[in-house]
Every structure is written in C-alpha cells, then in structure tokens.
Amino acid sequence: MFKLALLPSLLACSFAANSFTMNPQPDPDNPTGYVVSKAEIKAAEDAKTLDPMYDVWAKALETRPNSVVEAIDAGVPTNPDNVKRVERVFPQSEWFFLTQMAAPEYTYTRFLRAIGKFPAFCGDYTDGRDADAICKKSIVTAFAHFSQETGGHIAVDNVSDNPLGLEEWQQALVHVREMGWSEGQEGYTTGCGQNDWQNKRWPCAAGQGYFGRGAKQLSYHFNYGAFSEVMYDGDATVLLNNPGLVADSWLNLASAIWFFLTPQAPKPAMLHVIDRTWTPSQRETDAGIGYGFGTTINVINGGIECGEQNKDKGQPVNRIRYWEGLSSHYEIPVEADEKNTCWQQTPYGSLNLNGATDVLYTNWDGNWKYYPDRPEGASFECELVGFQTAYSALVPGDYEKCVTNFYGSHANWPETRVVETLPTDPSEPTDPTDPANTWDANKVYNTGDQVVVNGVTYQAKWWNQGDNPATSTTGVWEVISGTPTEPTPPVAVEPTPVEPTPPAPVEPTPPTEPTDPSSTWDAAATYNTGDQVTVNGVTYQAQWWTQGNNPETSGEWGVWKRV
CATH class of the missing domain: 1.10.530.10 (Lysozyme)
Known part of the structure; x- marks a missing residue:
C-alpha cells in the first residue's frame, strides 16, 4: 500500500543559482545577531527561482x-x-x-x-x-x-x-482507512516527539494515529502537517490534531x-x-523516464514498483491493468511517445542527479559556503537542494524562514532577523553629522563604504571595525582617491656624550606572576587579521576581524587558526 513519505537525501551536493549579494548588519537589539532587509530576502529568492516552472x-x-x-x-x-x-x-x-x-x-x-x-x-x-x-x-x-x-x-x-x-x-x-486501523488507535508515530525540525514544524498530537487515510492513504505526521497547511491557510495543527478528517470529510x-x-x-x-x-531532463530521458502512465507509477512508488527487477511484480502489473481497462473504456488516446509501464525506467530513488543542471528542486537549505566579505564568513542565504528540508520553495514565506533558521534546522547558523529597513544604508556611506566622512574607529564599515583619512579616500572591501585605513595591513581598505603620504623619517641628532654614573646596587624584586598565566586572549578585545593570542599555551592567529570568539572553540573552519 502506497505511503507518502519524505524524499530521501539522494544527493551528496546541492544545486543553486549564483549567490546573491547580501548585506547583513549587526542587530542593534541583539549583540550576537544580525539583521538583513526584507527587500534583499525577496530579491535573493527571486534570483534563485527564475525558471518559469516555479x-x-x-x-x-x-x-x-x-x-x-x-x-x-x-x-x-x-x-x-x-x-x-x-x-x-x-x-x-x-x-x-x-x-x-x-x-x-x-x-x-x-x-x-x-x-x-x-x-x-x-x-x-x-x-x-x-x-x-x-x-x-x-x-x-x-x-x-x-x-x-x-x-x-x-x-x-x-x-x-x-x-x-x-x-x-x-x-x-x-x-x-488503512486495513487493520481505526480511529482512536495510535500508530505511524515514528519520529514523533523528537527535537528536530520536523516536529517543530509538524508536531504530533498526543493520542493520534497517522496511519493511512483517504483515497491516497495519507500517512505519517509530516504528510498530515504539510497537507493541513495547504488546506487551512498554513495551519499544520488542524489535521495533526484531528487526522480523522482525512477519512470522514x-x-x-x-x-x-x-x-x-x-x-x-x-x-x-x-x-x-x-x-x-x-519536460524530462536529459538524465531522466537517459533513465527511460518520459511521458505516459508509467511515469506516474514512478512518481508514486518507483522504488518498489519500477525497474527491470519489478517487471512482473503485482502492484505495477495491477496499476497497468487498471489503467489499460479504464483508458480503453473511456477512449483515452495513448500517444506514440507514451509508455504505460515503468519497468524500463530507473526508479527516481536510484537516479543519479549529481551535477545535473537541467533538474529543478523545491526545497531550501542553508548555503554553507564561506564568504570572506560577510560577518563570520556566513552566507546569510539559502539555496535549492534535492532533498527534503524544513523549507519549501513552493510555500510563500519559507525562504525567509530558512534564512532566519525558523525551525532550528541549521546548526550553528548566525542569529538572523529580517527587518524592513537596515539600521544603516550602505549605499549612503557618508555620515550626515560628518560631511567630510572621516574614519571613526568605533564605527562599523561594510563592503563599499568610503572614508577619508588625511585627505585620502578609502573604500572598504569587506566588513570591518577599528581598522585604520592609513595604517591597515589587512587589505580591507583600498585607495579610491588621493595619495597616502609616507611618514617623514626623523632627523638624526648626534647624542651628547655623558659620563655614565655607576648604578647603585638594588636588591632584585621577584617577578610577579600574571593573574592569568594560561591565557592572553581577552573576550572583550577586538582582533584583526594577523593578530595572535595564546590560550592554554597554544598560539592562535586571527584570519579576519573578530571579537568574543574563543580560539579554543573556533573550530577548524573558524576565525582562529593554530600557528
């Protein structure tokens, strides 16, 4: 008996449109979080779903x-x-x-x-x-x-x-109802109650059974929840709390x-x-998947009913007999390129789509690529993937939920909030209180911001704070106009000879142990690219601007590397 089920994670890699330029800003209401604008979220989603099929x-x-x-x-x-x-x-x-x-x-x-x-x-x-x-x-x-x-x-x-x-x-x-089941029985509750995104989005109700009901034998809580969202304006709980409606209405x-x-x-x-x-993709065509009733079998239950090994299996044989009887009775024409069978097809679950560029996907997952010009190197974006996730490209608002990690499905994702207007507008880098746009050590600068130091205009290549353009060695600033002046070397002065005075003997003072001999890293300090600190005898070097990130817990791909 067919059961709707989560699509398995078939692909080792994801497929996405080119990254969209995001401009995350520090969250003024959350010292560890960031904000992105709703306009950027919409533009990013639109850029990734340009294909008319969406x-x-x-x-x-x-x-x-x-x-x-x-x-x-x-x-x-x-x-x-x-x-x-x-x-x-x-x-x-x-x-x-x-x-x-x-x-x-x-x-x-x-x-x-x-x-x-x-x-x-x-x-x-x-x-x-x-x-x-x-x-x-x-x-x-x-x-x-x-x-x-x-x-x-x-x-x-x-x-x-x-x-x-x-x-x-x-x-x-x-x-x-599925044979052997009746209302009031708990069942098909595998995975219910776990602390995962499925249960956060589609929480099981106590005492309910999610066995097969209706013409398609809808089963499992994640399918009842998804169907409920469609039927009740996004409310998953209606059918999760009362799954019997799928049988009795x-x-x-x-x-x-x-x-x-x-x-x-x-x-x-x-x-x-x-x-x-x-239109079948080239991979699908090569796998024998084309038009006709046979492909609808592959869509429904291909892993069990399609492929050479299932040619004589009861379920697909029955479906084909029923289709042929019905189509004959109702005089449904079968086109020359249509096949009623799917034994000649590769089941979708076994179809290798790694690297395919002509296949579209309908689920969002976090874009985990590294971006040096964005805070913490995070993308603050999501991308389309070929496996089931908490967020659907077919559900309005799910892209924003993905970016903000609404259901907690992205481990270690930056705390992100969507706002109508960013606290600062990076397209207007000039501070209205400072028409000269003088560099300020306390101000946060984003990609494209311009400042003036000693008559020279510099432009930020990525997010930074406290990095003086005139003395920076990190490469974060580039000169836009003007010429930086080299410091004037000091004039050499011949020293006047002085007879040395013999030093008075002084009893040596024992050295004072530092209050924290095991660590020089300071959680409140700001570190720039190249800065080194020591924690428990191990020396680390900052790969980009950071504050408050403990080198010991930074991780292999974090801001600190061991030297």
Whole structure:
C-alpha cells in the first residue's frame, strides 16, 4: 500500500543559482545577531527561482477558500469553472459506474469539492491544449491508482464476493482507512516527539494515529502537517490534531488531488506528466523516464514498483491493468511517445542527479559556503537542494524562514532577523553629522563604504571595525582617491656624550606572576587579521576581524587558526 513519505537525501551536493549579494548588519537589539532587509530576502529568492516552472508549480498549488469549496454541489450554477468541466466530462453517472463498491465516505459531491479546492485540476489552458481531454485523462489516471491503493481487487468471476461482476478497475475507493486501523488507535508515530525540525514544524498530537487515510492513504505526521497547511491557510495543527478528517470529510479525496498536483522534486507533479507541461531532463530521458502512465507509477512508488527487477511484480502489473481497462473504456488516446509501464525506467530513488543542471528542486537549505566579505564568513542565504528540508520553495514565506533558521534546522547558523529597513544604508556611506566622512574607529564599515583619512579616500572591501585605513595591513581598505603620504623619517641628532654614573646596587624584586598565566586572549578585545593570542599555551592567529570568539572553540573552519 502506497505511503507518502519524505524524499530521501539522494544527493551528496546541492544545486543553486549564483549567490546573491547580501548585506547583513549587526542587530542593534541583539549583540550576537544580525539583521538583513526584507527587500534583499525577496530579491535573493527571486534570483534563485527564475525558471518559469516555479511559477507553474505555484499556480498548480493555488487553492480556493474552504467557505467557497463547501458550497459546491452537483449541478449548482455557482460551481467554479473547473468543477463544471468535471461535471461535463465525468458526470455523476460515471462516478456511480466506478464506485459501486466504494465506501460511503466517498461521494460525488466530495469529489467535486476536492477538485474545486484546486483550480489547476481540470483547469483552463491558454496555449491551445484541449482542457477537456486533459481533465478526462487526469481523472482516469487518478482512478487507476485509486483502484490499486484502495480498491477491492476481486476477480470478475468471483460471484460470491463480486455479485455484480465488476471489473477490478471498477472497484476503486473501497477502503477509507488503512486495513487493520481505526480511529482512536495510535500508530505511524515514528519520529514523533523528537527535537528536530520536523516536529517543530509538524508536531504530533498526543493520542493520534497517522496511519493511512483517504483515497491516497495519507500517512505519517509530516504528510498530515504539510497537507493541513495547504488546506487551512498554513495551519499544520488542524489535521495533526484531528487526522480523522482525512477519512470522514471531502479531504479524503482532496488529499489525492493535492498529491496529484504536488511535485516531489526531482519528481514532477503527475498533472504535468499528463498535460506535458513537464519536460524530462536529459538524465531522466537517459533513465527511460518520459511521458505516459508509467511515469506516474514512478512518481508514486518507483522504488518498489519500477525497474527491470519489478517487471512482473503485482502492484505495477495491477496499476497497468487498471489503467489499460479504464483508458480503453473511456477512449483515452495513448500517444506514440507514451509508455504505460515503468519497468524500463530507473526508479527516481536510484537516479543519479549529481551535477545535473537541467533538474529543478523545491526545497531550501542553508548555503554553507564561506564568504570572506560577510560577518563570520556566513552566507546569510539559502539555496535549492534535492532533498527534503524544513523549507519549501513552493510555500510563500519559507525562504525567509530558512534564512532566519525558523525551525532550528541549521546548526550553528548566525542569529538572523529580517527587518524592513537596515539600521544603516550602505549605499549612503557618508555620515550626515560628518560631511567630510572621516574614519571613526568605533564605527562599523561594510563592503563599499568610503572614508577619508588625511585627505585620502578609502573604500572598504569587506566588513570591518577599528581598522585604520592609513595604517591597515589587512587589505580591507583600498585607495579610491588621493595619495597616502609616507611618514617623514626623523632627523638624526648626534647624542651628547655623558659620563655614565655607576648604578647603585638594588636588591632584585621577584617577578610577579600574571593573574592569568594560561591565557592572553581577552573576550572583550577586538582582533584583526594577523593578530595572535595564546590560550592554554597554544598560539592562535586571527584570519579576519573578530571579537568574543574563543580560539579554543573556533573550530577548524573558524576565525582562529593554530600557528
């Protein structure tokens, strides 16, 4: 039985757009933190999601308010346009034809409401594609999978159990809950209660079971939480606290439509396989993955059902039989480049995408690259990766949450806060109280800031404080205008000979031990590039400006290195 699950961490490396120029500033309300501007956050996110497919995915996951959805019923004139299309290409009589064994919790009205929640399912196309034909094919594809996952699987000639002689592809939606489970039972709570980002974002409720429910057998708390966010305006707790709604309301079918529309990068959304919005990458094409019903099997359960080793396995064989029976009955054309099978495909879970540049991803993770021009060398950015994380590129606001480490998923990430306006504007380096823009030892300077010392204008190459441009040896300042003057050598003066006076004998004073012989490092002191300190007999050298960073705990990649 298919279970939605977290996408495994398939890739050893992540793929990201070029880094965006960020300008983090010290947080005036937090001596150990930083602030970044909301405008920079938006610009960085936009720069990393330029591919038009991100807009397609976002459009596919748009939803209508539940108040609108719950007014939908068969034949109601106010039904949304995509619902009216479903009523036209798949009327209630067809629903009854395919659901004569179905559990009573599944109804045609609930089916229409599930579709009405998502305008992209059976929606319009403006490029000449046949929306009615795509709608019908989408419904038939969904029912082929329903027949496998929640169907009766009773042979047509088994008269005692199948007195109506229904084909197996007419036996969808028999089960509303996973067999052997009932409400009130705790189950599928693996990972619940752990102190990790999954539980911070999608906390399990005491006494609840997250076993399979609905047409797609939604399972596990992270899937209930993610689905709840879509259904209830970002509120994960509704279904985490009451998962039974996925069985006993129109959510039992909405969960299946949601899955049909949601890409699990690098897997495409099933809708975009059906309507051909998706274009296979070269890696996918080389792996035998292309258009057709077979790829929807790979999207759903490829690791178990696709590949040569699964050619004769029951689950994929059943799905294909059901699809072929349904597509024949409903006269769904199969294009020349479409395949119903996936035994010839590499399962997505085994597909090596390392280094691929034509594959898009949908999860954000912290960008851990080192940036010498930013505080602590941190990026203050996130990048797109090919594994499941706490933050989705398909969820508005998640990029900002990633940058601020909202769910605590980035260990040792700088404390970061997003503000509308930065405390200082680096594009206006001139201090209005100092029209001459004189260098100030107490002022923080960022990349591009300019100062004047002795008539010479210098520009900062990276963040610094207390580093005098006229005497700096760190390379942080470059001359923009003017010529630094060399110091005038002192005039040599011949000393006047003086007869030495014999020194009076003095009893030597024993040397005084320093109050802290084990350390010369001072947590309150400011250190610049090249400064050396000693802690417990070990000498360390600063690699860039620092204050308050203990050399012993700096780490291999920290500001201090042993010398």
